Amino acid sequence: MPRKTIREAINEALAQEMERDPNVIIIGEDVAGGEGGSSGVEDAFGGVMGVTKGLLPRFGRTRVIDTPISESAIMGMAAGAAVTGLRPVAELMFADFFGVCFDQIYNQAAKFRYMFGGRARTPLVIRSMIGAGYSAAAQHSQSPHSIFTHVPGLKVVMPSSAYDAKGLLIQAIRDDDPVVFFEHKLLYDLADEVPSEPYAIPFGEANFVREGDDVTIVAFARMVHIAAEAADLLEKEGISVDLIDPRTTSPLDEDSILESVRRTGRLVVVDEGNPRCGLAADIAALAAEHAFHSLKAPIRTVTAPHTPVPFAPNLEAAYIPSAARVAAVVREIMR
Amino acid sequence: MQLPRSTLLDAYLRMQRIRNFEERIVIEFSSGEIPGFIHSYLGQEASAVGTCIHLDDDDYIGSTHRGHGHCIAKGADLKAMMAELYGKRDGLCRGKGGSMHIADLSKGMLGANAIVGGSPPLVLGAALTAKTRGNGKVAVAFTGDGGSNQGTVFEAMNMAVVLQLPAIFVIENNGFGEGTAASYACGTPDLAARAAAFGMPAVAVDGTDFFAVHDAVGEAVERARGGGGPSTVETRCPRFTGHFVGDPQHYRARGEVEALRRDGDPLALIRRRLIEAGLFDVEQFDALDRDVAAEIDDAVAFARAAPIPDEADLMADVYIAYR
């Protein structure tokens, strides 16, 4: 099977869905790039990370739409187009920018189906980037996925591999409800085996990254790889980790998490988001409510601290959950 | 407008500091010494200096992601700026902000801003403080051509007019927002006219010409100080560089940037004008340039030698601690 990076897998998913369904369009800032430029080069950017490169020459300007820097209008236009029959994939370049445009997502797109008595469909996908690690500081490094997960009416996807990215994005585009698809900016070059034909991965079905008996670790996106590193360290010490990547935070594969916790009796949740009212706390509460009697040790979470993301590389490194921290926490509850 | 020689000297020095600082950090960034992303202000020096030359430390500015020039023009310490870009503890923001968040509240510099369109509403607040206190201070919001399309900017402009705030919007039209030309992204090429439609005086000037910016912003500042409300100045200053350091600029024709640097250099222009006026000669400028280069060398040396933040700094200044 061909190996592809997450960047390539997402690009392929977009291209194949655009090929299949003329209603699928792409909207965003510099998703093509070069509009009005003097070189005549179309597609000069293809997205700031090159994810949408090549789609403009293939599908034309009516389907790959560069916009002014106007996130509220982008999100509102995409939501309005979705509820009237198109299937827009709108790009919110950095997730941090949700601050500029959340009304159109939170009060508009997310509410339509319920508020209109089930009579509306809003097949909208919002692609956006999360994650620290580039010294991009407080306004370009956040992981605000918990805020979106909190909202009834949104589905939230956080792929950790190229295989998942392709299948989940195709599912997101075919889904009739608003889906927020978070790409971690440090994972774009990560490659794995990705089938060339289109395929969809259903939402709410966890991936069992590795199986073990001593402790359950639940992690998303880049944290899956951090947790896997920790599991490697722990394996040498005779501790075996059951690593679960739920892949979507909403819907959440509660059954798989609970089954695993009931078996291992221990749970550590790793999340790059901030701790209060966050994803890690949410999953910890799930286990506390439904698997309490199986627990052999306190549930633990490893998250970013309750701070904005700092600029200095040494502070940023201390901010992001590390394999060493995850392993240390596991050792504590194995004692 | 006839300017005193000391003001002209000050203006030249500020512009040259920006030029040198920005040229130097391209080198330091490319060699891996500076983390993160850098957006260079090269070619726009006259816009920042022609504006900030009218301001005191207790007037305010709000800046953009391309903020070093504004920071220098407003009088921030070069060593502390450089240390910030290096992510060092002695930086203006103790290494926590970096290039895109550099701020110096003691100089009325309310921060670079990595959210495009983030500054103008904040600047309204600074203008409101000035108006409430009745102290004759003003607040300037820098925005790009791309940023001028944000709803936040439209809201800020309208509110400034409604409340007659001492705010000045400086739209730095450098022709591009990332890889998208202003000619595509702005529905009208006349950004000043768009601002005027909100009900305030607005002009467009050659943003590479210190004197043009100086005169237009001077009028706006005078009006604001006197209670005459907000204004907009669009400064047209084509971008000398890529969007960020390392941008290959495939969207620009070959030779475009070189031609701009050759024919539209704000530093060359102010030098020429001052020499023609008989106020300075080439030797004097060369000596000034050497002084500025030495200042930048010192700033780099300071930044390199400065300590990195303590790991405990991670948890400082968040008001609240949890276990």
Ligand SMILES: Cc1ncc(C[n+]2csc(CCOP(=O)(O)OP(=O)(O)O)c2C)c(N)n1
């Ligand atoms: C709200 C928001 N949207 C998008 C971006 C990404 N971005 C950073 S700079 C930039 C272009 C800004 O163009 P302009 O305002 O003309 O300023 P210039 O870069 O030309 O100085 C964009 C789109 C951002 N930082 N914030």
Ligand SMILES: [Mg+2]
């Ligand atoms: Mg611009």
